[in-house]
Every structure is written in structure tokens, then in C-alpha cells.
Amino acid sequence: MAEYAVTLEQLSVGYHGKPLIEKIEFAVKPGEIYVLIGPNGAGKSTILKTITKQLKPLGGTIYVKNRNMTTMSENEVAKSMSMVTTQRLSTELMTCRDMVATGRYPYTGRFGILGAKDKEIVSRIMEKFQIAHLADKDFMELSDGQKQRVMLARAFCQEPQILVLDEPTSFLDIRYKVELLSIIREFAREEQIAVIMSLHELEFARRIADYVLCVKGDCIANKGTVAEIFQGNLIAELYGIEGCYDGVTGQVELAAKKGEPVCFVIGGAGSGLPIYHALQRQGIPFAAGVLHENDVEYGTAKALASVLFVEKAFQPVSEENYKKACEEIRKCQYVIGAVKQFGVCNEANRKLYELARELGKLDEESMKN
């Protein structure tokens, strides 16, 4: 247990004595990032609040290093764990430096006066976070992105072994999100801090996390490494978006109108993507094929097409598949030939293309678009 910075053992969390999620177990090593994902209101914040002592655990134990957190004094906890919340602060006459310096609170004496070492740490961290130029600016005058950066600097000033972040990227635009998460990753690694954070953005969770905990309302649906969680259907099931989410690429599709196909798209290698999306926007049910399982557009086609003809990766299209596709083309009103290059593996698609031309169903107009 000693090698873990924080360990949750059979932890039950909830409000007013009513457990929301029970028997949560995970542990984080120094330098690792553990990300909590899950739908809104699933209890990510409840877990984080319990870890940071804002809520009382309804059962189980939290160990910091190998000490039971309930046996630690408030000051000891403060020295080992810091946090950043989503809560928007309103401060009064407080400069950025003041704000970052509040991180030194557990280390200062009775009157909270900063020593030389504290000041040096504050300056060093502000330098590292590239907020030194904001030092004397009033905290309230900063942009949301700058504020969040300052709050993060503040949290690191506390020199924690554990950092808890509740959706640190909310309210930020994409540039600040990328910057903030990059800093967190870098600092976690360099300073060997164990990070526990909740994130809304799956694509970022996938990039920053070492381990992922899937929180689903009343239980922990799954936990594991990023690779384990971001494969197959786990994410789609967690959020209840089966069919719209592609576990391999992380792409999300809006719901498409399904039904008897009006149109057949012969795609491949990404050529069909704009056509699938155009048909989806116009609400036209379509068939697509023949696609290989490793094709870039496979996930999208699978989500959007009403009928999809699929072939195993790297295999030539089977006779059976080809015949079914021919039938489908005969039923459809028109055909769009998106793919322009044919090779050994998609020879069948060239034949489908020829068939469509013979039937006079080839829609040249939409192919140009």
C-alpha cells in the first residue's frame, strides 16, 4: 500500500447519510492521473468531495500514503492534499500573487506571514505557470482561463502529494483546456503528484489519464487503464449513447434517420464521410458499403447507415457480401460513388460502381459536391 499516494478502500459516498455510490475502491501512485468520467449527476463530484473532506464518508476508508485520513490533523491533510473546484470565486482586493500565496497557508505560522522560502516557492511556481506577469493584477480582473491557471498554481503551491480537481476545464475554451491539462500532466510527472480529477471531455480524459473510473449514478461501472476503458462499447454504455459513439476513434455522431435506404453510398478511405454527414443532415436513410472494418469511415458509417455491408480487415470482399450489396443497389433510388480508387481488396466496389452506372442510378451531381 505504501507505494500508493492515496488509496480508497470500500468507500461509500452520498449526501445526508444516504449512500449514493458504495464500495468504491481505487488507488493512485505518485505521478499518476486517475480520471473520473460519467454522465452528469452520476456522482463524480460527490466522490471528489468526500476525498477532500467536504463530505463525510458513509463507509470505508481513505488512506493518504498509508495513514487513515480520519486520524490525520486538518493541517496534515492540508499539507498532503490540495484541490481546485469548479466553484467561481469572488474575491476582494486580492492580487494573483496573494491568491497563489494562500496555497502556503498550512506552512505559515499563527498570523500567516510568508517566510523567505514561501515567497520563493510562490514566485517559482508563478514563473512555471507563466502567470508571473499577472502577479499584481486583481484576481477578479482575470479571464476565466487565467483564473483557473492561478487556482492551479495555488494548488501546487500547497506542495501536495495528492491533487484533486473537479472538472478543471469547465468554462474554458479549447486553447486554455489544452494548456491547463498539459501543465497538469507535466507537473504530475515532474513533481510526482498523484492526481484525481473529473472530466467532462472524453477526448481529453483519454489523452491525460493513466487510469479511468467510470461513475454511473449508483455504481462504479468500470475502472481500468485508458486502453481498457476506451475500447469496445464501455464508454457508449456508460453514457447511454450506444450506436452514436465510436470507441476506437472517440468520434461522436448525432442520431441519423434510419429506415428503408433511399440511397447507396460506395465509400472507403474517408471519401464517404462528407456524404454520410450530408445525408444525415437531410434526414435521408441510406445504405453503405462495402467497407472494411479497418476503414477510417467504418465507425461513422456504422453509426449512420441504415444498412451497412462490412468486410473483415485486409480481406477481399466476399462473393456473398457483393451479391447482397448488388441487391441493395437495385432497391435504392440512386447511388453515390464516393471512392475513386479501387484496388485488389475493394475490387467488388468497382463492380458495384459499374452496376450502378449500367442501371443509370449513379448520381453524378451529388458526387461533384
Next chain:
Amino acid sequence: MKRVVISIAGSLGLLLFLLWLNVNTGSVDLSISEIYQIIIHKTGDETAYRIVWDIRLPRILAAMILGGALSVSGFLLQTFFRNPIAGPFVLGISSGAKLLVAVSMILMLQKGRHMSSWGLIFVAFLGSLMTMGFVLLLSLKMTHMSVLVVCGIMVGYICTAITDFMVTFADDSNIVNLHNWSQGSFAGMTWDNVKVMAVLVAITVLLSFFLAKPIGAYHLGENYARNMGVSIKVLRVALILLSSVLSGCVTAFAGPISFVGIAVPHLMKMAMKSAKPIFLIPGCFLGGAVVTLFSDFVARTVFAPVELSISTVTAIFLVPVVIYMMLVTRRSFE
């Protein structure tokens, strides 16, 4: 930091000036040399000596001590409620203290006894705590801070109404004093009173000063404060007790005094350009002393020999400050 030093020095300077002005002004004119003789060498004309030592000095010291206490109490309440316009007067706490003091005074007078200074303070403290408790209960139900203040004002009105009712129908010659007191006044302070309040206020303000660090953390909100290692429950209880002792003490001796508790902390923040409690707590005490001493000076001199109630004066000078502050900090009410 520079502003802090200037503000503290400025307040001290003003305080000394007001001290001199107050000792020097009144129904009997005294020259500077006379006053010097009386205060330093304790010699001089018997009447003048009595006036300075028995009437003016206790009153001046009481105004300073209680004014300081009031604004520190206001600062603590603003911290507790996270509301820039919280204060012992607007939250009805002063009026609650007043009610309980009036009731017990009348009961004691009927038995032909007087209450000691300590007894008065204790009763006022209880009154403060009671109204504070009531306002706290309301604050659990009401998330909107401005509504809370409105409720506090209502509670204050009820308490004042009951007090007035009792004062009106209590038949005793001493009730004249009671009437003056219930309007807020520093008249008739004795050295005994001053000693008691000095000890009590000194201890309470010093304790508040020792809480400067957790109070500063608390300004970032409960969650961050807890994360910094502040034990929130202890701090909250301390804030309630300290502010109740302070406002109770003020009410016991001088009756309800309006707006000093709200306005002075804000004035000092503006002057110091800092909201750090470690500067603000001593700053508030000094500022409160200056403002109250000045107000008392105005109250007893402008329409002399008629004396205004102290709240009349503080309201005139400080309400504009409060309104300005509400305009500036509008956002925190939304």
C-alpha cells in the same frame, strides 16, 4: 503595504485630534493649558476637573472603545455571512440585545435594584446570541443574501417595537435614562463602565486578531478554507461568539448604534487597498473609534445643548457609504 501604514497612521492622527477636540468642547469652555493641567497634573479648578475627568473623558473613551468594537463586530459578521452589508444593526442583533437589556432593566428597577455592568453585558450578549440564532435559522432557508438582510431588519423592527412598548409603559423615573439609552447614546458613562468595556473589548478584539489567518482563508469560501486546514466549525462558532460579545457589549452600554458596523470595514478596505484580516481587524478598530468619536462630537455639539442620538448622526454620515458600497459590490447580491 504602504497604504496600510498610511491608513493606520492617518487614523491614529485623526483619533488624537478628535480626542483633543472632544475634551475641549462642551457646555463649559476650557483652555488648552487648563486641560493640560487637569489631565497631566490632575490639578485645576474643581468644577473643570470634575467635568473633564467624570464626564468628558469616560464618554470619549467609551465612544472610542465601543466604536472600535462595533466595526470589528461588523467585520466578523460580514465574514461569517459572506455579505458586505451584514452588521450587528441591520441583522437585528443590536436590537435583540437592546430588547433583552430593556426587559431585564425594567424588571430589576421594579424590584428597586440596578444591574451591574457585567450583568448588563451578559444580558445583552444573550440577546445578541438569540437574534443571531434566529437570523442563522433564517439563513439556512434563504440562499439569497439580500433577503437575509431584509429579514434581519424586520427582526430589528420587532425587537425595537417591543422595547419601545415596554419603555413607554414602565412607570419609573429612571425610565428617562432608559429612553435615552434605547435610542443610542454615550451620555452618562462612568469610569466603572469604561473599565469593564475596556477589558472585555480588548480581550475580544485580540482574540479576533488571532483569528486573522483562518478568517483570511475563509474569505476564499468554506471548501478552500477546509482544504487549507481550517476547521470550519470551530471558526464559525468563534465568529458568532466574538461578534455577539462585541455587539452585546456595545448595546449594553450605549444602546443600538447604526451603520458603523457595516460602513467602517468597507471604508478601511478602501483606504488600505487591502482586505487582509491581519491589517483590517486593527484597522477596523481604529477606524470605528475615529468615526464614532466624530459622530459623538457632532451629536453633542451641533445642536447644543440639545443632544442628538448617536444613531441619527452615524446614519447621516454612513448611509451614503453603505449605498455606494452596494452599488460597487452589486454583483455579489445576484
